[in-house]
Amino acid sequence: MSGVPSLEEVIGSFLETFPxxxxxxxxxxxxxxLEFSELLFENPENTSNQVLISHLGGFELDEFLNFYLEDMFPDDPKIRTKGKDFLKKFRKFLEKKSLLNKEQEIEWKEFYKENEIR
Structure with a gap:
């Protein structure tokens, strides 16, 4: 991939790895x-802006796991666990494809440690 891929492309590639x-x-x-990230980075003045994987840091991961999922699925007691499982697999995928920059790796590592995602 040349340049920084969009989150949509990365999620699509990630989903292709599922059995x-x-x-x-x-x-x-x-x-x-993907939906959360698009809402978070939505810019009404420029609708052609794509969310890039490089836009996502620890703050965005925290918002997704600890607020968005629980707000969207208040009746699902396992939603946080499902979110953690996804983030764990997604990070492995990103590392395997070398899609995280150094700053992101540090932020993500700290987020995973704070949220006990192993």
């Missing part, structure tokens, strides 16, 4: 992460 019979709920969290 054929993966459950819909397993694929739902990555889609929600």
């Amino acid at each position: 054929q019979g993966a459950s819909g709920s397993e694929k739902e969290i990555p889609s929600l992460f």
Whole structure:
């Protein structure tokens, strides 16, 4: 990939790694992460702006895991665990593809430590 890929491209590639019979709920969290990120970085003045993977730091991960998911699914007691599972797999995918810059790696590592994601 040349340049920094969009989050949409990265999520699409990530979803392609799921086994054929993966459950819909397993694929739902990555889609929600994309939706959340698009809402967070929405710019009404420039609708062609794409969210890039480089836009995402520890703050965005924290907002997604600790606020967005719980607000969207208040009746699902396992939503935080599902979010953690997704973020764990997603980080491994990003590291394997070398898609995080050094600053992001540091921020993400700190976020994962603070939220006990192993």
